[in-house]
Amino acid sequence: MKNRSILWWGRFDKNYSRNRIIRQSLKRLNYQLIDFMPLVSEFGFAEAVLRNIKKTDFVWVPCFRQRDIASAHKWCIKHNIKLIIDPLISSWDKRVNEKSNVFSQSYANKIKQRESDLFNKADIIISDTSKHSELFIKDLLVKKNKVRTVFVGAEESIFMPQKTIHKPNNSIEILFYGSFISLQGTQVIVNAAKKMASRSNIKWTLLGNGPDLLICKKLAEASPHIFFEGTVDYLKLPERIHKADILLGIFGDSKKASNVIPNKVYQALACGKTVITRSSMAYPTNIRNAKNGIIFIDPNNPEALKNAVQRLVNNPKSIQISNVSARAIYDKNFSQSIIINQLQKVFSTVS
Template sequence: MLNLNILWWGRSDIHYSRNRVIRKCLARLGCSFTDFRPLLSSLGGIEAQLRRLSRPSLVWVPCFRQRDMQAALTWSRKQQVPLVFDPLISAFDKQIFERKKFSAESKQGIKLLNWEKQLFRQADLVIGDTREHCNYFHGTFAVERSRLVDIPVGAEESLFKPATPQTQPTTPIRILFYGSYLGLQGPQYIIEAAKHYTGPPVQWQMIGAGPLLEQCKEAAQGLKNIAFLPWVAYEELPKSIQSADILLGIFGTSAKAHRVIPNKVYQTLACGKPLITMHSPAYPRDLLSHSNAGIHWVPPGDPKQLAITIAKLATEPLQLHDMGKLAQQTFRKYFSEAEIEQRLHKALKHFCS
């Protein structure tokens, strides 16, 4: 048990899946929370002082809250308590390489890099969701290896779990992708795979919305077995996963695509469903070499190989049930709440003294 009093600092959504899983696991380790949502991120330290917040065991700045970091760092130093940062993404990476707002060599790019670098380097512990993200934080922001730890995002196991009773493969085989249609997800390669597909009849379902949706719809014209569906409520998402036969992960070719394991992967494995996704160093090394893990790996940006892999599975639908069982075993071994608890305990136990 850790029994830490954690000051959860920032204008974050505590109901976001990463935050919910982390808080649930920390609570199981005996930790308690004080939630502090400053009115203005930049003035959070002043507000904390005026509200006379009690001195915690540590300050936790959750995902996406780089804007809250400086005030939280200043206040934590005055209180002489450690600060843990769980960024999940890099603002520099997102603005420069994903949104392409400006170049890395521009004044804005250099300024953003230096700003984020000094935030990361001041944290007592920086959490990456994958080993590759930790490598990125070390290489880009010069965060010391001793202050980096990778803890997977996981999935809410109370929601994402196998259907009871287990469903049998449908006819035609139902293939599901869901996501926000970002470049790193590579949804356009799924449409291209559908064009190349020559196996048994399948039904492609594409749930979600985002920047590449219209491009995908245009590319799919003439394909009658692809359905584009709007987002479903988060609580209803498990039903969509459970009713599908094969789930698709991500297939993008960007550097960031090789650093992430998306929510859909964790949620699919937790539901015990077969998964096809890109081969990526973000995954545990021994998992990548495991041929019986409920996952079929394909090269990123390769719609022909994706189509071949889907056809192979659709040709032998009875194997999908066994693949699903292996998928859930993979989740339990590498990404479960129990695994996250163990990693949190190991990472935070020295803050207990």
């Protein structure tokens, strides 16, 4: 039997982790992937016609490519095939609820309506968490039977447990990596670290670059136990994760922050590293009260972060126990086999 084909439509980044994992999973399900990256998103339909792009079984518009949905939909109508979109985020949610942009209510409503119109062109809309599913349904008015959840996960071929690296003098490193956007709450991390200034064996490292980096560096002045590092290449990230003892997720208190499970949480859990992050209903119900592996605290609360770190570092053996739980949580809830199963369910509804 001939493998079914999917046309990946849009000006997408093949190397972005969400796309890499989805593509790997689809290939394991024996789908043939064909890429179409139009020169200009708005004219994608015309270019596809001129280039005589062959009909496939499905069209997939990957994450962040809302601009490509309209032209992909037009092509799907022409060829009578199903359109699947995997936006990962709502651009309306990001622009209006996360960023500090101040829009008039009428303009914010226009942004929302446009995205709602785009999402409703699809036959299936993929979300990465149940909270994003709720947003798509309640705020963007997508029909419930069109929405399916597929977790982001981590690339298990590179994010995997390793033997613990022995460190001298009982030193412990707390690591955050990210893009220093407000959702991540990096100032919460710096303020928590400052509360533990007397613990000279504890090193806090913030890795990456972004809008709040300079603010964090200013906050961290005269704090010799707080360090900053530049962005690490994606393929070198697992090695950097394993050099640390405890990983940090996100701590922002925005509605957007409450809807996501960030890449760094998946990746740390896959590496078998304990993660501290803000509490959120986006996580599966069976791990929301976890005491090991992943530790949840209230958002925007430096004191709570300090206390969570302190409990772990006061009993170093508890970190090793917690690390085992971290990978177990990943395997049970977010592994690639689970993602593949979720994708199978998606295609069973449109086949």
